[in-house]
Amino acid sequence: MRRKVLAMVLSAVMTAGVLAGCGNSSAEKSTADTKGTDSKEATYTVGISQFAExxxxxxxxxxxxxxxxxxGIEEGVNLDVILDNAQADTGTAATIADNFVSKNVDLICAIATPAAMSAYNSTKGTEIPVIYTAVSDPVAAQLATEDGTPVxxxxxxxxALPVEEQLKMIRATLPDAKKIGILYTTSETNSESTIATYKELAGDYGFEIVDTGINTIxxxxxxxxxxxxxxxxxTNLTDNTVVSALQTVLAAANDAKIPVFGSEVEQVKNGCLASMGIDYVSLGKQTxxxxxxxLKGEAKASELNYELITxxxxxxxxxVADNLGITLDESYVSDAAEMFDSIEVE
Structure with a gap:
């Protein structure tokens, strides 16, 4: 009988040890799960809303x-990107922004003014920050105050286009020109603001601005x-609808044997004569x-004034110059950031 009781006691002790060991394994698994959770928290989700292609x-x-x-934030490593394109439609831009908010992304990158305005409206009342790029006039778009402070x-x-530098370049290229045409979308705040600057400065260089507004592509x-x-x-602006239809504008201008000046490098590559513009890859990197x-918590979006390339x-x-019989001013050519000897249409 005593042997039987002793055996039962030993069995109970062993069982308790096994259970204790299982308890330790669970604790270790729990710690591992927590580490896994910490790892996941270090992965960011960013929604990119691009207004046009x-x-x-x-x-x-x-x-x-x-x-x-x-x-140190790389797609496929610690960054998940959700990319959507509004195809130059403001209603679609608003839907995209609302969708990003519903997914509770860590940050929205809004590319172009309509996308930025939509993202700002959609994120009101949330903690989701918005970082925009390619917004010509953040103040006119009511995304910043006059001193650059975020709203x-x-x-x-x-x-922001270097309007005066563009006018100087056009005058050097076309000494006898009098009227510059600008095509723009009436719903794009950035375009209206830039045209106002053109009209303010054009007279200083002997030009008259003739502008024509459109509603859709x-x-x-x-x-x-x-x-x-x-x-x-x-002269082109950074008007997204017009730039999306650049080849249509160029076709009309080529038929009339007049040049089209771009607002950045891609437009010149695709058939515009010349441009005093900025490097949009550099602008994006700055963004x-x-x-x-x-994302790293080093600053809040509300604490950072908007920036620009000056x-x-x-x-x-x-x-293009040869096709139109125009000689580009050598002082500009010699200091060019890039010259193209062909028209590359994607």
């Missing part, structure tokens, strides 16, 4: 991801054909650096 905005997106990567949890980079062809009959040249600070560069296309 064209070279300059694509370059902004590329630069944005490069800027994040240089700051909320939103900031970014501006692609379907209006571009008729408007362009009418505008080329009234002017000596056209990515700002976004990285916000030094424009000259880009020229010699094939």
């Amino acid at each position: 064209h070279g300059s905005l694509d370059n902004c997106r590329e630069g944005f991801l490069e800027g994040l990567k240089e700051a 909320g949890n939103i900031t970014g980079t501006s692609d 379907a209006d571009v062809e008729m408007a362009a054909k009418d505008l080329v009959t009234k002017v000596d040249c056209i 990515g650096e700002m976004a990285a600070k916000v 030094e424009p560069s000259f880009y020229g296309n010699t094939e």
Whole structure:
């Protein structure tokens, strides 16, 4: 009987030891799960809302991801990207922003003014920061105050056009020109603001600005054909709808034998004569650096004034110049950031 009781006691002790061991394994598993959770928390989800599909905005997106990567936030490593394109439709831009909010992304990158305005409206009442890029006039878009201070949890980079430098370059290229045409979308705040600057400065260089407003991309062809009959040249803005239909504008201008000046390098590559513009990949990288600070908790978007690139560069296309019988000013060509000897249409 005593042997039987002793055996039962030993069995109970062994069972308790096994259970205790199981308890330790569970604790270790729990710790491992916690570490896994910490690892997941270090992965960021960023929604990128791109208003339209064209070279300059694509370059902004590329630069944005490069800027994040240089700051240690890399897609496929610790960054998940949700990319959506509004195809130049403001209603779609609003839907995209609402969708990002519903997914509770860590940050929204809004590329171009309509996308930025939509993202700002959608994120009101949330803690989701918005970092924009390619917004020509953040103040006119009511995304910043006159001194550059954000109006909320939103900031970014501006692609304000170097209007005076562009006018100087056009005058050097076309000594006898009098009228410059500008095609723009009436719903794009950035375009209206830039046209006002053109009209303010044009007289200083002996120019008159003739502007034509459109509502949708379907209006571009008729408007362009009418505008080329009234002017000596056209200068493009960073108007997303017009730039999306650049080849339509160029076709009308080529038929009229007048040049189109671009607002950035991609437009010159695709058939514009020349531009005093900015590098949109660099602009995007600058935006990515700002976004990285916000994601890492080093600063809040509401604490960062918007930034811009202040030094424009000259880009020229010699094939376009030859086709039009125009000689590009050598002082610009010699200091060009990049020259193209062919027209590259994607």
